Amino acid sequence: MHTSRLFIAIALFCCACAGSQSIEIVEKPIVFDDERRALSLAYMKEHYGIEAEEPGITPRMIVVHWTAIPTLEGSFNAFYESRLPSFRTGISSGGALNVSVPYLIDQDGTIYQLMSDTLMGRHVIGLNHTAIGIENVGNGEDTPLTEAQYEANKKLIRYLTKKYDIDYLIGHHEYQRFKNHPLWLEQDPDYLTEKSDPGDAFMQRLRNDLGSLDFKPLPEEETQAIRQGIVGQVLWVEGNQMPGIGQSHKSPKPKGIQRKVYVYNVLQRDELEYEAGFFKKPKQPAVKVVNSDSSGHFSVALDTGSYSLLVEEPQGLYANLFDGNGYVQVTKVEKDSVNKVELKIDYKASY
């Protein structure tokens, strides 16, 4: 009896090792003192209406970020103090609690734990009470996220989904899609920031590779509710669109249609591979990918700049408008303005 119990104990211990797949997490604690505790409780009360003894969270979501700071120490220092530094004026209206997350991944893939993952970090408006944050050292420009980081994110997310009942895996840039979701508790509807980290390419790849973890799909993107960017409609056009004399039948009207719209930094026709009426996806990642709804409408918040919009068809990406410089379906987004576009898919139409 004695021996067999010992055997079971050893067997269980080994299973635990195999289950965690030898994830290595380095402790690198930030300050979590009485002040941070008090500021966290005040934040929970003010923003979420939660009155608690401990600033704990119920993890249902993982939010992936980049720090927009190119070094580990610089990123770590940004989270270290309990109080928000005075230069963070963009979010100071949200309170004095400094930003933080439990996990920080360096460019070489090393995973650091900064605080307990069941304490609340301030890293995503509306959802901090339920979201475990993973920050990655880097940004979208001169210090892009690395393959080592990507692999570490995958491993850490797997590990966290075993530890907690996680429903959603999201990128910080996607958080506003939860504005009407029951998990969204922010009381001030104007307390919002536009985020681009870590981008659709990184998140789509993660969700593809981690498909077996069965995360819930994100809420549909709200249309028309943007301050700067592009709103539009994807239209399916087919049949004879020539207004003929004495035409006996009416040509089918263009109709709104659900499609994936790829938004790229402006593309020139010549730099794309083209085959039988469709473009291949360019090497550069899309700035954003959005779905139009069943009536074809979509909206996408964007930084100022010029963008090419292409629609995904089974055969490849489709675009049919090219300006004098050969730019593909180009739209310029200016400060605080929303541009309207129509994207026609008309390769089955004749004019």
Ligand SMILES: [Zn+2]
């Ligand atoms: Zn972020």
